[in-house]
Amino acid sequence: MPFCLEEVSFTYAAGTPLAVQALRGVSLRMEAGEVLGVMGHTGCGKSTLIQLLAGLLVPTHGRVLLDGQDINAPGCDRAALRARVGLVFQYPECQLFEITVAKDVTFGLKHSGLSPAQKEERVRAALETVGFSYERMGAQSPLALSGGEKRRVAIAGVLAARPEILIFDEPIAGLDPMGRERFLALVRRLNAQGTSIVLVSHNADALAQCADRLLVLKDGCVALEGTAEQVFADVEAARRLQVDVSTPRALGQMLTQRGVAVPAGAVTYEGLLSVLKERFCAGGNP
Amino acid sequence: MSALPAGQFFPGQSVLHALDARAKLLGFFLLLAGVVCAASLPAYAVAFAAAGALLALSRLPARAVLAPLKRLWLFFVLIFAMNALFYERGDALWSWWIFRLSKAGMAQGANVAARVALMMVLSGVLTGTTAPMEITGALNALFKPLALLGIPAQEIAMILGIAIQFIPTLLEETDTIRKAQIARGARFESRSLWRRAASLPPLVVPIFLSAFRRADDLATAMEARGYRGAANRTHRRARPLRRADWFALALCTGVCALHVVLRVCVAF
Numbered sequence: 230m231p232f233c234l235e236e237v238s239f240t241y242a243a244g245t246p247l248a249v250q251a252l253r254g255v256s257l258r259m260e261a262g263e264v265l266g267v268m269g270h271t272g273c274g275k276s277t278l279i280q281l282l283a284g285l286l287v288p289t290h291g292r293v294l295l296d297g298q299d300i301n302a303p304g305c306d307r308a309a310l311r312a313r314v315g316l317v318f319q320y321p322e323c324q325l326f327e328i329t330v331a332k333d334v335t336f337g338l339k340h341s342g343l344s345p346a347q348k349e350e351r352v353r354a355a356l357e358t359v360g361f362s363y364e365r366m367g368a369q370s371p372l373a374l375s376g377g378e379k380r381r382v383a384i385a386g387v388l389a390a391r392p393e394i395l396i397f398d399e400p401i402a403g404l405d406p407m408g409r410e411r412f413l414a415l416v417r418r419l420n421a422q423g424t425s426i427v428l429v430s431h432n433a434d435a436l437a438q439c440a441d442r443l444l445v446l447k448d449g450c451v452a453l454e455g456t457a458e459q460v461f462a463d464v465e466a467a468r469r470l471q472v473d474v475s476t477p478r479a480l481g482q483m484l485t486q487r488g489v490a491v492p493a494g495a496v497t498y499e500g501l502l503s504v505l506k507e508r509f510c511a512g513g514n515p
Numbered sequence: 516m517s518a519l520p521a522g523q524f525f526p527g528q529s530v531l532h533a534l535d536a537r538a539k540l541l542g543f544f545l546l547l548a549g550v551v552c553a554a555s556l557p558a559y560a561v562a563f564a565a566a567g568a569l570l571a572l573s574r575l576p577a578r579a580v581l582a583p584l585k586r587l588w589l590f591f592v593l594i595f596a597m598n599a600l601f602y603e604r605g606d607a608l609w610s611w612w613i614f615r616l617s618k619a620g621m622a623q624g625a626n627v628a629a630r631v632a633l634m635m636v637l638s639g640v641l642t643g644t645t646a647p648m649e650i651t652g653a654l655n656a657l658f659k660p661l662a663l664l665g666i667p668a669q670e671i672a673m674i675l676g677i678a679i680q681f682i683p684t685l686l687e688e689t690d691t692i693r694k695a696q697i698a699r700g701a702r703f704e705s706r707s708l709w710r711r712a713a714s715l716p717p718l719v720v721p722i723f724l725s726a727f728r729r730a731d732d733l734a735t736a737m738e739a740r741g742y743r744g745a746a747n748r749t750h751r752r753a754r755p756l757r758r759a760d761w762f763a764l765a766l767c768t769g770v771c772a773l774h775v776v777l778r779v780c781v782a783f
């Protein structure tokens with residue numbers, strides 16, 4: 230059980246006239262090895278939620294528990310927490326600063342106590358995980374890369390610490406289709422290796438493909454929670470919460486309205502296709 | 516970042532919020548001149564009373580406006596101590612090694628500390644009741660006569676305005692980048708000065724890069740919208756000052772004059 234939020238509220242600039250309550254009594258339980266998708270309209274508190282998970286913000290009320298231990302308790306080892314939980318901010322390409330890609334990816338390992346050889350091994354592996362060769366990329370300037378490449382380098386910089394839990398804030402915003410596919414493949418691969426993943430995104434298709442469970446926030450509260458099938462079941466409810474349902478689910482809804490009943494559970498293209506196949510090709514053969 | 520930055524604007528409906536920014540800015544400079552003149556107990560009584568009255572009139576949250584003073588308490592102690600212990604003139608009350616405590620020095624220290632505190636409260640009230648864009652507009656208007664002297668006043672006002680507008684964005688960005696670097700293992704909490712200096716590049720490089728990028732984009736956007744320097748630029752017609760604005764200016768002038776009189780007539 231990696232993560233638990235207990236009735237967490239968070240207020241920015243608390244106690245001043247400009248206070249903004251970003252989260253109101255959010256409870257959440259995340260299981261080990263899970264991919265959790267987080268959706269919600271702009272300003273609903275997604276980024277605040279994940280910064281609380283990573284221990285970068287301290288709840289105004291409530292507790293954040295990692296393995297049953299309050300991460301904001303005075304005795305908790307923050308450095309150990311940071312090593313276990315990796316957070317990739319939105320537009321992580323903005324955080325690159327070193328002269329070479331290799332140095333930038335090594336940056337997070339400075340206080341890790343690893344030997345230089347171990348660090349190099351980690352950096353090599355992290356770069357390879359995001360699809361770069363250490364030999365070809367390592368010596369380049371990160372600032373000379375393209376936007377998508379920069380983002381991959383920044384992700385490698387977080388992967389190098391080998392966190393058990395990885396949190397991404399809108400990681401595919403502004404990526405081209407290929408970049409998006411590559412990112413989703415990366416998420417699946419990391420998850421298959423046992424990493425728990427939190428994915429904040431507006432992209433319902435991507436979440437339907439790779440999230441085990443979805444969380445929809447509205448105005449700082451959890452509005453919906455469940456599998457993609459459950460969350461996307463009621464298309465109208467999703468619209469009221471200002472989130473998209475996945476394209477296959479929307480198609481299924483349109484077909485249903487036009488007399489071809491498609492069950493609400495068909496939220497991925499595979500699901501929709503198999504339903505249609507069963508209906509239109511006798512015996513399920515094409 | 517739970518503390519608000521100094522100079523935060525608080526939208527509101529007070530008398531001071533309603534005044535014209537040009538009047539407020541001029542009045543601010545007049546009061547500032549008064550504070551600089553102050554050197555006697557009656558003068559400080561007047562100055563503190565004026566600052567207190569403005570704070571009350573502004574209906575700003577006093578705690579938020581005074582918070583920067585509290586955060587700088589060490590600075591105030593230091594300037595008082597430096598003046599009290601190192602002032603050259605006056606009889607020494609006590610001296611040891613390089614230190615020399617004197618009454619004149621203590622007076623000087625109290626002077627400097629009180630002036631800085633007053634200036635901070637006054638500027639807090641000004642920026643608390645005036646939106647940044649209004650301040651820029653007022654600067655623009657007040658700088659206009661400088662153009663006659665060949666000083667590119669409009670350009671300077673434009674530069675100041677843009678700088679003021681970018682401050683909140685840059686603060687926000689700094690906060691995000693600091694968090695992002697902490698999340699991947701950076702440590703900024705270190706107390707050792709050397710370590711702190713070493714932890715600057717991960718913050719400073721990304722912020723500079725982003726500031727340059729923003730500046731570049733803004734320049735392009737301004738040119739695309741037809742900006743060709745300030746010469747011959749027209750403005751939306753400025754509202755004339757109203758009675759309340761003139762009244763406020765008269766009051767500020769009065770306070771400033773009172774300070775000058777006190778300076779001349781009352782010895783410390």
Ligand SMILES: Nc1ncnc2c1ncn2[C@@H]1O[C@H](COP(=O)(O)OP(=O)(O)O)[C@@H](O)[C@H]1O
Nearest residue numbers: 241242249251270271272273274275276277278
């Ligand atoms: N640093 C901050 N200071 C004050 N208010 C903030 C800050 N960051 C976010 N907020 C406010 O908190 C609310 C939630 O923001 P955020 O968590 O960033 O939403 P999301 O990521 O879902 O778009 C918004 O109303 C936003 O304006």
Ligand SMILES: [Mg+2]
Nearest residue numbers: 275276319398
């Ligand atoms: Mg966000």
